[in-house]
Amino acid sequence: MSKTTTLLDLVCAQRKQIQVILALIVSMGLFLMLSVLFVGPGDQSFPILVIDIILVIGTFIFFSVTYWFCTKRAMDN
Numbered sequence: 001m002s003k004t005t006t007l008l009d010l011v012c013a014q015r016k017q018i019q020v021i022l023a024l025i026v027s028m029g030l031f032l033m034l035s036v037l038f039v040g041p042g043d044q045s046f047p048i049l050v051i052d053i054i055l056v057i058g059t060f061i062f063f064s065v066t067y068w069f070c071t072k073r074a075m076d077n
Contacts, residue, residue: 012070018063025060032056 032053039049 018067
């Protein structure tokens with residue numbers, strides 16, 4: 001058994017927790033959209049808002065793809 005297969009087994013065993021993480025990321029995104037209403041491009045906190053949006057979108061994509069892959073892998077077995 002290769003190390004990659006072992007790693008995938010460990011990650012996919014946590015599929016229920018990935019659902020919780022996705023729910024938290026979505027709620028973080030909703031709070032970010034609320035803060036977009038109050039922060040403009042000229043404010044000092046605008047760069048932090050942009051970085052935060054990039055991080056939330058990146059983590060959402062990562063965990064969504066991971067959840068999809070693990071679900072597909074479980075259905076194939």
